[in-house]
Amino acid sequence: MTPAEMERRIVRYGNLKPCKTAFIDAHTPGSDQKENFTIIGGGVSESPDQHVHISIPHGFNIGAAGQPPKCRNSLHSHRTAEVFFVLSGRWRFFWGRWGDAGEVTLEPGDIFNIPTGIFRGFENIGNDYGMIMAILGGDDAGGGVIWAPQVIEDAADHGLVLSQEGKLYDTKKGQALPDGIDPMPVLTAQELAAFPEPESADVVPNHVARYWDMVALADRAPAKVIGETGMLPDKPGFEVDFVTRASASGAMHQHNKPSVLMPVRGHWRVDWDGGSATLAPGDTMSVPENLMHRAQPSMTGDASLFHVIATEDQAGPTWVAQAG
Known part of the structure; x- marks a missing residue:
């Protein structure tokens, strides 16, 4: 393989192309300054504006999130693995239905294999712009994101609606759900009861290195x-x-x-x-x-x-x- 061919398989940090409207909380105050990057694979972005750097199937996806201080990624869950390592900054990861079941703080180089089946979120608690790199299981990244109900409700108050097909529509731009397409339903109380609420002591020892x-x-x-x-x-x-x-x-x-x-x-x-x-x-x-x-x-x-x-x-x- 020539150097030119291989260079097409290298994504340089300085050449990363962010998407600022990747997810349903893109307009929600406190989450509206985050940048999402899809490096390898299709990722789980809900926006057609997301740039994919390398589309070659690998059996997993690689992405990243860049956030200024005090910027938060809202509570969500995935159907497959989600692993983060901190490239820069200081980050607090939290989990549970309301984000108060447990938490852990990660420094540069630390890695977190977040348990499946729980709601999770994270925020940059450092003083500078920070970046975390992500690995998502499977080529299809598990079929999308499952949002905590309050995230969907807050997003609607700020003009973003997610369709049942996992696509975002911005009502502030005059967009509307197509005929015959319903909004993404919020989880019922019975469905929410299936998401456990583990404490930090139950998660950190076997999931943080x-x-x-x-x-x-x-x-x-x-x-x-x-x-x-x-x-x-x-x-x-x-x-x-x-x-x-x-x-x-x-x-x-x-x-x-x-x-x-x-x-x-x-x-x-x-x-x-x-x-x-x-x-x-x-x-x-x-x-x-x-x-x-x-x-x-x-x-x-x-x-x-x-x-x-x-x-x-x-x-x-x-x-x-x-x-x-």
């Missing part, structure tokens, strides 16, 4: 972070490994599925049969299946990256939090 803990475990070989035998045991349809300078191998290797490299710190030189490229934090590289390649730090200093690859496991829910 701290950056420096991963660094310590990756001192000789890449650390398995998410996987059946990982630090955060799960089988969400993909595996996540953490690689540092100490555990980066100079040996050329290949995978039978497309894989993704996502630097957290430092600059990484990726060599393959046909060329090389350098990645920086925030860049995302899709490595084709069966391509011999290797990734190594290209400069001195702290260096780390996440490696993501699909597995044969079903991308649906693999763990549901238990209340209490």
Whole structure:
């Protein structure tokens, strides 16, 4: 593969194209300044304005959210896995029907495999614009987002209506639901009762990995972070490994599925049969299946990256939090 061909599979941080109207809370005060990015796969955006950087199926989706201080992403749920790692900023993740069942604060490099089956949201509690990178299970990202009822109600007060097909319509722009299309119904009390309310102590130990803990475990070989035998045991349809300078191998290797490299710190030189490229934090590289390649730090200093690859496991829910 030529360098030009491979460059089309690299999404540079500085070239990310945001969508500011990706979801139903795009006009809701407190959530109206967030930017959403769809990097690999179709994602779960509800807006036709969302730009998809790489549409090649990988068995999972890669996205990102960028938010200024005090900006919040509203309570929602997914039918498949949702994993975040903090690229920059300081973030509070919260969950539960009203967002008060539990919470955890994440710093740069920390990763959170959010349990399926619970409402979750997050906000930038730092002092600067922050970015979190996301991995969503499955090529279709689970068929969309399930919103807490109050989010749909608040959005309607600010002109946004979501159709039962998962498409947004802005009444302030004169848009209306097409004939024969109903609005997205809010969940009933019976449906809401199926969403558990786990406390922080029930979630954090098996679903959050701290950056420096991963660094310590990756001192000789890449650390398995998410996987059946990982630090955060799960089988969400993909595996996540953490690689540092100490555990980066100079040996050329290949995978039978497309894989993704996502630097957290430092600059990484990726060599393959046909060329090389350098990645920086925030860049995302899709490595084709069966391509011999290797990734190594290209400069001195702290260096780390996440490696993501699909597995044969079903991308649906693999763990549901238990209340209490």
